[in-house]
Amino acid sequence: MRKPTLSPSRLQTYLTCRVKYYWAYLSPLGRRFRRPNAALALGANLHRVLQVFHELGGIEALSREQVATVLETLWSSAGFETPEQSETHKQLGHALIADYIARQEATPNTARTLFTEKMLRMDRGDYVLVGRLDRVDEHPDGTLEIVDYKSQRTCVTEEQVANDLALHCYALLLQHFYPDRPLAISLYALRAGMKATVALTAEHLMEFAALLDELAEQILHTDFESLQPVPIPHCVECEYLPLCKRRFGLEPPAPQGILTV
Secondary structure (H helix, E strand, O other), X not given: OOOOEEOHHHHHHHHHOHHHHHHHHHOHHHHHHOOOOHHHHHHHHHHXXXXXXXXXXXXXXXXXXXXXXXXXXXXXXXXXXXXXXXXXXXXXXXXXXXXXXXXXXXXXXXXXXXXXXXXXXXXXXXOEEEEEEEXXXXXXXXXXXXXXXXXXXXXXXXXXXXXXXXXXXXXXXXXXXXXXXXXEEEEEEOOOOEEEEEEEOHHHHHHHHHHHHHHHHHHHOOOHHHOOOOOOHHHHHOOOHHHHHHHHOOOOOOOOOOOOO
């Protein structure tokens, strides 16, 4: 029997709302209610451009004009509601990439890019953990740094990095393949041109792994069919709200609602 697969996005969805997890990953009905998401589409386009930029050698190999051409060539309108929305976000993409390159030029990176957009898998016993790492840099002292791009954030702090679920999953995956290397995790906020970094210890990752396995066990043993949704603030923006209204008669909460499932 094939083992269940869990990813950072699945884990975060479950922590946000178990009913949303059911609609998104277990029920065929959920597919009909997925809608275009301009923020995700912009992020996907920027990831493709940054992947090419770093794989081809970064600022030492590509000019700003060449990178702009890469963006134009690779740009996809998938995920945008209209051509006009796609074009607006493309121009924003040009601005964000130009700023990224300018900051690279101002502060050259002494690390080398080990790989970009790489999917890693790890058997955790009852489940398989998977994750796609945006970029991993290798520093002169041997440290491997995981860099995760964020296209919507206007700031980023070390506290946010230290509490980021996805980054810790990526670090656990990377440690599995490079067990003797020091690890660091970073968030790069493209809109702000800011990066925050936190070094990880083996002990810290061991503690996270134990918590992750507990969460995975909870997910694997949840009786999703008997769940009853409870209004939470996230309901207002959830694409599956029509399903919850239709099946459960759920109404989104008033602005002051803080209940969770």
